[in-house]
Amino acid sequence: MKFLTTFQLGDFLDTLVSLGVAFVLATLIGAERQYRQRTAGLRTNVLVAVGAAAFVDLAMHLNGTHGGVHVIAYVVSGIGFLGAGVIMKQGMDVRGLNTAATLWASAAVGSCAGADMVAQAAALTIFVLAGNTLLRPLVNAINRIPLNEKATEATYYFKLAVTSHALPAMRDRLVEQLEAAHYPVADVEVAEIGDGQLEIVAKLVPTAADPNELNAVALEMQKQSGVRHATWEVNTAD
Numbered sequence: 001m002k003f004l005t006t007f008q009l010g011d012f013l014d015t016l017v018s019l020g021v022a023f024v025l026a027t028l029i030g031a032e033r034q035y036r037q038r039t040a041g042l043r044t045n046v047l048v049a050v051g052a053a054a055f056v057d058l059a060m061h062l063n064g065t066h067g068g069v070h071v072i073a074y075v076v077s078g079i080g081f082l083g084a085g086v087i088m089k090q091g092m093d094v095r096g097l098n099t100a101a102t103l104w105a106s107a108a109v110g111s112c113a114g115a116d117m118v119a120q121a122a123a124l125t126i127f128v129l130a131g132n133t134l135l136r137p138l139v140n141a142i143n144r145i146p147l148n149e150k151a152t153e154a155t156y157y158f159k160l161a162v163t164s165h166a167l168p169a170m171r172d173r174l175v176e177q178l179e180a181a182h183y184p185v186a187d188v189e190v191a192e193i194g195d196g197q198l199e200i201v202a203k204l205v206p207t208a209a210d211p212n213e214l215n216a217v218a219l220e221m222q223k224q225s226g227v228r229h230a231t232w233e234v235n236t237a238d
Contacts, residue, residue, distance in 0.1 A: 014116065015057050022053035022113035025125040026106050032132055038099045039086040048079065048103050049110030056114030072111050079107040102132065156183070156209055158217070158232045160200040161193060166226020171200050173224060177217050178202060183209065197228055209234075 026049030030042035052075045059067035083100030105128045112121035158178060162170045167190065175185050187203040218230040 011061060018053050018057045018113045019050055021118050021121055022049040022110040025109050025121055028125055029106055029128050032129060033102060039096055040099045040103050045106040049106045052107040052110030053114035056111050068115055075107055075111055079104050155206045155235045156204040156232055158202040160221060161197050161229040163226045164198055167198050170227060174200060174202055174221060177220060181213050181217055
């Protein structure tokens, strides 16, 4: 049994320190996520950090610094798949990006701990916690600033509710009206909305727009035969 001949108490204690540091620091990060009821909470962040620390520590013991660098590269790419699992898209809203980024940072904390860089792991933990807590008031303050459509590049969606027989003509007319107003259309989709009506959704090329100009297009389209309703909305999310 090779364990009896290869076991070294010093290496084992070094591994325990790496895993312990990753566990404690990730607990701090995960506790903040758990408090805010995020998808990836306390246990997930701890497991990510401890797992990353274990892989890096193993590689360091088997092949030194060179092996650790290789494993860290795989941890960085591999954690992306785990982060993708917590990102959810609901309509035009995307949620979970911050949680995925926190998981990525927890893996970095674990990698530092596995590479015996305890001070760096602690410093990174402080920065992650600061990003998730101290910056929150600033984010809320920025979000409360009224949106200036003329100065903000965003994606605009122009929606037209029409009858089925008016669909072909109104789809072409909408594109013509928008392009005449110098708002090129990137894509047009059609969906059923019930009561024999269809909804034409024209996605504009991301740009800064004048609400008055879009309102003018909406008023013009609403005068057309077969058009039940015309409106537009904006999405500023990246």
